[in-house]
Amino acid sequence: MTAPSTAPAPSSGPRRGGRWIEHWDPEDETFWNTTGERIARRNLFFSVLSEHIGFSIWTLWSVLVLFMGPEYGLTPADKFLLTSMVTLVGAVVRVPYTFAVAVFGGRNWTVISAGLLLVPTVAAFAVMEPGTSFTTFLLVGLLAGVGGGNFASSMTNINAYFPLRKKGWALGLNAGGGNIGVPVIQLIALAIIGANGRPRVLLGIYIPLILLAAVLAFRFMDNLEKVRNDTGAAQDAARDGHTWIMSFLYVGTFGSFIGYSFAFGQVLTNQFGRTPLQAAYLTFIGPLLGSLIRPVGGRLADRWGGARISLYTYVGMGAATAVLVYASQQKSLGLFVPVFVALFVLSGLGNGSTFKMIPGIFHTKALARGLTGEAAAAYGRRLSGASMGLIGAVGALGGVGINLAFRQSFLSYGSGTGAFVAFLVFYAACFAVTWAVYLRKPAGATSPAASAAEKEPQLGYAEV
Template sequence: MTSAPAATGGRKGGRWIEQWDPEDEEFWARTGEKTARRNLLYSVLSEHIGFSIWTLWSVLVLFMGPEYGIDPAGKFFLIGTATLVGAVIRVPYTFAVARFGGRNWTVISALLLLAPTLAAFAVMEPGTSYTTFLLVAALTGVGGGNFASSMTNINAFFPLRKKGWALGLNAGGGNIGVPVVQLMGLLVIGVAGAGHPRVLLAIYLPLIVIAAALAAVRMDNLAPVRNDTGAVRESVRDPHTWIMSFLYIGTFGSFIGYSFAFGLVLQTQFGRTPLQAASLTFIGPLLGSLIRPVGGLLADRFGGARITLWNFAAMAAATGVVIFASVRESLPVFLVGFTALFVLSGLGNGSTFKMIPGIFQAKALARGLAGEAADAWARRLSGAAIGLIGAVGAVGGLGINLAFRQSFLTAGTGTAAFTAFLVCYALCFVVTWAVYLRAPAAAPAPATAGEPEPAPQPSYAQV
């Protein structure tokens, strides 16, 4: 029988739980669930503020009027820089959890958010060079890394049967940081005016400190979580890691890319003022964040692959509505289509992340493993894959911002960019069906005497 988790203060200077087995139902009911939920709560808070800081420049560009001397293409490149750094930094953040402990790294990563916030506070005024703005925007990428470490940490706390809900709630609560910072920006523009971006930054400085302090006193480190270089190498070689990375580009890449670009698109294509744009930009990210746990729950019940498949079909349809509205220059129809894209990207975020542990669990069973051995193998591989998939998926946000930049440079509208996104969603639909839902080929004939039995093929329809 697994013993109850015991936090120890002598090891590595932090709160460490030496034994953790969430798949043991007795342990989970007795102490595991309560501990996991507490860590989930404070992980969500830290990740939430991390997302707000990562997407800070999607709001700050709304404060940058003609006196800043930066054209729309330059603003898209600013937010694209923040997206890229946030994507790349997710890889080391994934390994930081095992190196330092989930609680310890949550504290460190929260405090790191002070650097981009203070830097933006120092330079956010007309006359600052574009290069300086680029460097400060790049600093905000540390907020994007928080997602990877948070998801890796929470993945270790929950049993497989609860991962869709837990990872969806963790990511959704973090994603809400996007509309919250946009609402804060709207409040500042409405009350203080577009000439006072430093007010927004001053609001977040104490919130960062509070998140770090709460993580320090309320979260735990899991001693059994270790960096497993063998699992990393194995997950990198596994084609499913890269297939899921591509699908996550379609869901999370869309969510974060649209979150960064929405306000700027409204200003550039539809001539909205900063206040008008800010009053609209938060709606889509808010709905997309709130529905992410629903995507995880639906995936727990019906299978992540099925939910993901039809979600991509719906995203393609919503993109068609946006293209129509862009060509006809209809802002109401555009807002309906774009908001639908946000909702669907959030739903797909939940279902795709549920698929990852399910895929490796199916592969473990196909390898002949069972019980705790199968669970342990699946946890190793899925834990290693999650960080990489999250990083590659976030790069999709950079692609979206670069596509918008090029589309507005060449045509003055986002129509060409949306057409490219429609093709991407169609490809994601085909890949999901072909790899995870297509009926398997007929079973091979039984081996004759002296021949090895054919290896069982994993079934992914329920992942």
């Protein structure tokens, strides 16, 4: 149950149904140590569970396409198009999912969004058999995109629970626990393929798990009264250049993670001639390690600054991609697989560090405006919460771009080499933007004559 110190008094005004907490001030260390941390951690745990299953359903088709042999009549281009469209829907729904938390409450929306996962799972269970048209598979696959929205609502909700000093760890753990749904569903699929099971067995396993996640969220999570749907915050976030800069950078980290998660197995089967079973033995490793290391990226960002960690991450991603270009040209599976896995790990680190930057950037802007204490924290929470949906949506579009790039590369060259060259150029751009916006000192920064306006954009950004 919610601790008495956070429960609203009967005379405190209208109270909507469900578990609602009216007073919440995580920046107050006394409140945090005596009451807040326990409640925040409980909500984090069940948020991770629901988001984890959401990621599994979203990336379901990256696994199902491996089951779909010649009898299904789909070409490699068809499969890349199918996974691209699933990723696209998952990106788009992140925007309304972000604001649904404020409309319905974090707990209530977690229950609703978990329940919605039944729709794509049951639909896929119904149509998964040879003879079904590609159009039907495409339409049913699009439904799985709702699983991608769970990330945005979960991150927005958990962002409100934790103090700024712990957001990197909390958001990294929340996102990493969700991301790990990708390798988990791939591991379960590996067991099913190895046992000569059918795709419907995989789908049948997740139906009771979805129901369990919804019931546990209903029973143990809370809603925060202070999280309100603030149209002005959404507009302010959309007008702020940092929202779009971080969206671009997030394409490079999370877009890479989700795009490669969908594409890895298909690249192994189409370019290196692996069977579905052989591919399944390898595809889960990268997403697993990339998910597990995401909280580490957040923790490192808490300590050293998200901008610095992100910069080094892009250097590593660029280097790994350059090696993948060579491995792809040489058709060297022994080199290709470990370097691709390393690319997953780096994307996971970058996921944690880039998302940690968001609340830090807006808190820094609050300080530059002369705000202090709770006023600065409230300003940062308001804009960072509103921006997360936009950033998460644009970042997920990177997964669409990766799958479409692979599709075109295979159509044009018969391999993924062309796509990797394009990714290398993009990571170089991410490096340049991170350095220029968040780490480069302006020319007049040390001059006493420099105006406050000139100094404000660089205030503490290296530490965000």
